[in-house]
């Protein structure tokens with residue numbers, strides 16, 4: 001790869017070289033399927049095709065929250081889409097999400113089945129379907145949706161910007177790291193100020209706004225994202241840290257984080273989830289022991 005200081009962009013960019021980063025083998029400048037592959041369909045109406053990343057766990061946390069509240073129709077099958085293997089470019093996955101990114105949901109309780117992609121849209125769809133985790137009062141609802149959309153617009157600067165250049169990029173480029181660290185810290189300060197007088201993002205009520213924001217920004221503050229807690233001075237965001245720890249302690253969040261997880265401790269990885277009992281019997285450590 002060319003040294004950043006020696007690079008002059010050509011008149012027309014061409015897809016010639018892999019960029020050397022960890023996602024180089026799956027990154028492409030075109031959309032559409034690379035191969036034919038049907039998606040599996042399990043026994044529940046809700047079929048989730050995902051991976052245990054911050055965008056993926058938003059949905060599994062919400063589903064586990066709904067189940068814990070007694071919404072039995074939120075039972076779901078969660079299938080793992082290995083994005084490092086290019087599963088997101090299979091024809092069946094693209095039928096559910098033409099954008100080739102996890103998470104993607106099919107709701108077979110409707111006729112025809114309803115597809116939903118983009119994690120924010122999935123959270124809103126499920127919150128409306130079950131009438132939960134979304135305030136009913138119009139002003140409170142507007143506040144909640146504002147924070148939900150804030151997350152969808154902001155996190156790409158954290159993930160695709162800061163996380164990419166600070167953690168993943170094969171060269172450490174100060175210009176890029178400074179630019180995205182500045183923006184990430186500004187976003188953390190937005191959260192810090194909001195959470196100084198509010199227990200949750202929308203006041204006293206825990207909502208889909210918290211469920212969307214926590215996996216990215218809570219994960220960063222708790223040191224789980226990009227190994228960057230010290231670099232961004234996570235401890236200085238005391239109110240956001242209090243919120244991050246409070247949500248982290250929820251049993252539903254612990255379960256949601258395990259689903260479709262393929263890294264870390266084996267007992268925290270539930271590669272596929274088809275039943276609530278899978279958390280007790282089908283984690284990766286138990287499957288390995290049974291072999």
Ligand SMILES: N[C@@H](CCC(=O)N[C@@H](CS)C(=O)NCC(=O)O)C(=O)O
Nearest residue numbers: 053055083100101102103118119120
């Ligand atoms: N805005 C999308 C972003 C989804 C997204 O970026 N998913 C990543 C994993 S966290 C992915 O599937 N990447 C695969 C790829 O880029 O090929 C959402 O919130 O659902």
